[in-house]
Amino acid sequence: MHPRVTSWILEFVLRQPVDDWVANGLLFALPLPSPVPPRLKKTLLLRRLSSDLSRPCLSGRTLLSLELIEELDRSAGADAPSDSLAAAYAAVAVECTACFLRERSDDDHGEDFFDAVNRIWNCRVADLERSEAAGLVSPALGEARREMEEAVVNPIVRVGLMGRDTKKAALDAVRVYLDEADKEMGPPYLERMAKAVGEEWRRSSRTGRDGSVVELYEILLNLLAIQGEHGRREGLPDGDRAKTSRFLEFDKHEESVLGRDKDAPEQGGCSSDEFVHLPAAAAEVIKMKILSRSGVLPANLDNMEDNQDQMGSNPVFSVNEGTGKGPYNDHDAMAHPSLMNQGPSDLEHVEENRERASLSFVDKGTKDGNPGTSTSTRDKKDCAGAPKPSLVDRNRTARTFEWDEDSIESPSENSPNSSNKLHFRSPKRREISLPLEDNKTFIKRRTKRKWSSLEEETLKKAVERHGVGNWKFIKSCHPEILKDRTEVDLKDKWRNMIRQ
C-alpha cells in the first residue's frame, strides 16, 4: 500500500473513537511516508491530547504535545497560536506544578514542588519566552508564573493554589482547545473524498449513467487525477489533472485549516495533497522532543516499563547504540516487535520506525487508556523529568555481550517477578572484545555520539544562564534535549567548546 494512502487511512482512524491501543497498533503496522506529513503529525498530537483528556492524565507529555502543535502550526505559517491553545498551555503548566502540592508525602517538605517550579517555570517557560514559540506565552501564563514564583516563598499562596481545582481547569482548557482544533482541521481527507465521490456518483446517475461499481471506481480515479494524486503517479498531463477545479477545494480547505496564506511558501504547510516537509531544523527539534517523552510501546506489552528499565541498565542494549545493529537498539526499536530481529541492513527501517515511535500517542503499558489515574506517580516522574536510566549509561555490574541470533534461552526462572513480567527472548550470549577490568567484569565504552547542533546550542545557552560547573542542574533543566548526555559529558563538551 502506498504510504500516502496509509497516511490518509491513519488520519481517518485517529479521528474515530477507536481505542488508543488499536490506533497505536495501526500506527506501527502501516507504512508511512517519510517524513511524516505535518497534517498527520498534528492529528497524532491532537489524538494524544484527547487520550490524556480521556484517562484523564495531564503531564509533561501534555505540555509537550501543546508545544509541538504550536511549532507545527508556526511551521505551517500561522502567525500566532490561538487563544485556546495558549490558555490550555498555561492551565496544563499550572496543573503540572500544582499536582506536587496535592501529592506531598509526610517526608516531602515541598522539594518536589520547588523543583517543578524551577523546571517548568524558570527553565521551560523562560526558554519559551526567548524562543520562536513565544506566542504561547500569554498574559495568563505570565500571571501564573508570578504566582508560582510567589508560591515558592509564600506558604499562603501555596495553600491558595492547593485549594483550587487546577486539574479540572486544565482539563477544561484542553477540551476547549481540542474542540476548536477539531473544527479547524475539518473532516479527514478520506471522509471528504468519499463525500465527493458520492456526490459525483449521484450526479452521474442522474445524467443517465449506470451507477455501477466500475463506474464508481472510474469516478474515484478521475477525482484523484483532478487532485493530482493519480495524475502524478500515472503521469497524466497537467491539463487532465486540472480540467475542473471543483475538487481542488480540498486543498484550499487544507490551507485554511492552519490559516496558511495560499501564496505562502509550501514548506511546512499541511496540505493533504502535498504533505510537505517541515524544515529540517524544526523536524530535528520535534524528533528529539517527542522521542524522549512519547509512549512508544505497543499497548499489548504489559509490564514493559520494567523490562525497559532492565534493558536500559544492561550494556547489551547499548553496545550498538546508534548503529542500528542491536535487536533492541533503543526504546523505539522495542516499540516495534518486528524490528527486533533486524540487522544492519535494516537501519533505514529502524530510523523510519524511530520517527513513527516518536509519534505514538499511547502511554507505556496503557492498553485500554485506563481512566482514573490522575497526575500520579507516573506523572510525577514525567513532570519532574526524573532521569530514567539512560540506554547509554554503563552498568558496572553487568557484563557486556553480543547477541547470538542462532540460539535462544528460555526466560530466567529465578526472577522474582518471573510470572508477572513479559519475558523477552534471551539469546545465547557471546563476549565481544573488551578491555578487561578484572577477572569477572568487562567494560565497554559507550558508542561515540557526535553532539548535535541543538545539543551544543542548548549547552551554550544554559552555561550563559546558569554558569560553568552546574552540569547536573543544566541537565535537569533540559532533560529532553540532553537525555543522552551525562553531567560529565556536559562538562567535557564545554571544555571542548571553549578550547576552540
Next chain:
DNA sequence: CTAGGGTTAAGC
C-alpha cells in the same frame, strides 16, 4: 558532583 588528567577512535 565536579574538575582534570587519561584513553579511545575517527579523520586527516
Next chain:
DNA sequence: GCTTAACCCTAG
C-alpha cells in the same frame, strides 16, 4: 603519526 572529540576514571 598527529589532532580532535567523545568518553572514562578518580581524587577531593
